[in-house]
Amino acid sequence: MAIRLFIDGAAGTTGLEIRERLQGRSEFEPIVLDDTQRKDESARRDALHAADIAILCLPDEAAKEAVKLAEGSDTRIIDASSAHRVAEGWTYGFPELIGHEAIASARFVSNPGCYPTGFLALVAPLVRAGLLPADWPYTVNAVSGYSGGGNALIARFEAEGAPAFRAYGYDMAHKHLPEMKRHAGLQHDVIFAPAVVPAYRGMVVEVPLHLGAMTGDPTAGRLHDALAAFYTGSAVVSVLSGAAPGELLLERSAEPCDSMQLHVFGNEGGWHARLVAVLDNLGKGASGAAIQNLNIMCGLPEATGLRL
Ligand SMILES: NC(=O)C1=CN([C@@H]2O[C@H](COP(=O)(O)OP(=O)(O)OC[C@H]3O[C@@H](n4cnc5c(N)ncnc54)[C@H](OP(=O)(O)O)[C@@H]3O)[C@@H](O)[C@H]2O)C=CC1
Numbered sequence: 001m002a003i004r005l006f007i008d009g010a011a012g013t014t015g016l017e018i019r020e021r022l023q024g025r026s027e028f029e030p031i032v033l034d035d036t037q038r039k040d041e042s043a044r045r046d047a048l049h050a051a052d053i054a055i056l057c058l059p060d061e062a063a064k065e066a067v068k069l070a071e072g073s074d075t076r077i078i079d080a081s082s083a084h085r086v087a088e089g090w091t092y093g094f095p096e097l098i099g100h101e102a103i104a105s106a107r108f109v110s111n112p113g114c115y116p117t118g119f120l121a122l123v124a125p126l127v128r129a130g131l132l133p134a135d136w137p138y139t140v141n142a143v144s145g146y147s148g149g150g151n152a153l154i155a156r157f158e159a160e161g162a163p164a165f166r167a168y169g170y171d172m173a174h175k176h177l178p179e180m181k182r183h184a185g186l187q188h189d190v191i192f193a194p195a196v197v198p199a200y201r202g203m204v205v206e207v208p209l210h211l212g213a214m215t216g217d218p219t220a221g222r223l224h225d226a227l228a229a230f231y232t233g234s235a236v237v238s239v240l241s242g243a244a245p246g247e248l249l250l251e252r253s254a255e256p257c258d259s260m261q262l263h264v265f266g267n268e269g270g271w272h273a274r275l276v277a278v279l280d281n282l283g284k285g286a287s288g289a290a291i292q293n294l295n296i297m298c299g300l301p302e303a304t305g306l307r308l
C-alpha cells in the first residue's frame with residue numbers, strides 16, 4: 001500500500017522542490033491542499049491526521065502549530081524548519097552523523113539547517129575523533145544563494161535594484177548557532193558570518209583553522225584522511241583530494257544537486273587549514289535531505305529520487 005504523504009507548506013520554496021522530486025514515486029500517495037485550503041487550520045489538521053508521514057516546510061511558528069495540530073495521530077513528521085533541531089524528543093535528521101537506524105525508527109525527525117549541514121559535516125566527525133578540540137572558538141564563514149531565504153528573499157533578489165552582496169547575522173544570534181554547537185559537541189557557540197549573493201541556489205561553508213595553535217598535531221592531511229574514512233561509502237557526501245583549486249565558484253544557473261563535497265586545504269607549513277563544504281541549500285541543505293530522511297524512514301534506499 002502506498003505511503004500517504006502530506007507536505008505542509010507545499011507552495012513554498014522547500015516544499016515545491018520536494019513535491020517536484022517526488023513526482024513519479026509510486027511508493028507515495030500525496031495528500032494535497034489547494035490554494036484556498038493550504039493555510040486553513042481544520043484542513044491542515046485533517047491532512048496531518050490522514051497522513052502516514054508529514055513534511056513541514058513552514059516558518060518555525062507554523063511548524064510548531066502543525067505539530068500541535070497532529071496531536072492525537074500517529075503521523076510521523078519530518079520538520080524542515082529550525083523549530084525542533086535541538087528539541088527533546090526529536091531525532092536530528094543527519095543520517096551520516098546520527099546513524100541511519102536512529103532515523104529509520106524515529107517518529108519526529110528534524111531536518112538540519114542548510115549552513116549547519118556544511119559546518120557539521122566538516123567539524124563533527126573531527127571533534128568526535130579527537131582531532132579537533134571541542135572547546136575551540138570556531139568561526140564559520142558562509143555564502144548562500146538567495147533561495148536560502150525562501151520566498152521573501154527570492155522576491156527581494158529578483159526585484160530591480162537587488163544587492164550584489166548581502167552580509168548579515170551581525171547580532172551574532174543567528175538561529176543556527178544552537179544546532180551547530182549541540183550537534184558538533186562544542187563547548188562554545190561559533191562565530192557565524194553568513195552572506196547571500198545573487199545566485200539562486202548553492203552554498204559554500206568554510207571553517208578556517210589555526211592548526212598550529214592546537215595541541216595534538218592535527219595536520220590538514222590527518223583531517224582530510226579522517227573525513228575521507230568517515231564518509232567512505234556515503235551516497236551523498238564525498239571528500240575531495242588533490243591540489244587545491246584556484247577558486248571555488250557558485251554558478252548563477254546551478255542545477256539542483258543533493259550531494260555535498262568536502263575539501264580540506266592546508267598551507268605548506270601545516271599551520272593553517274580551511275575546511276570547506278560545497279552544497280545546494282535546497283538539496284542536502286533542505287529538500288534533498290528531507291527526501292533522504294523520508295526514504296530512510298520508509299525503509300527505502302536513501303538516494304531514491306535524489307539528484308546526486
Ligand atoms: N530555503 C532554504 O534553502 C531552506 C529552508 N529551510 C526551512 O524550511 C522552511 C520553509 O522555508 P522556505 O521554503 O524557504 O520558505 P518559503 O517562505 O519559501 O515557504 C514557506 C511556505 O509556508 C507557507 N506558510 C506560512 N505560514 C503558514 C501556515 N500557518 N500554514 C500553512 N502554510 C504556511 C507560506 O505560504 P505564504 O507564502 O502564502 O505565506 C509558504 O508557502 C523554513 O522553516 C526554513 O527555515 C531549511 C533549509 C534551507
Ligand SMILES: CC(=O)N[C@@H](CCC(=O)OP(=O)(O)O)C(=O)O
Nearest residue numbers: 081082113114115144148149196
Ligand atoms: C540565505 C538565508 O537567509 N538563509 C537563512 C537560512 C536558511 C533557512 O531559513 O533555513 P534553515 O534555517 O532551515 O536552514 C538564514 O540565514 O536565516
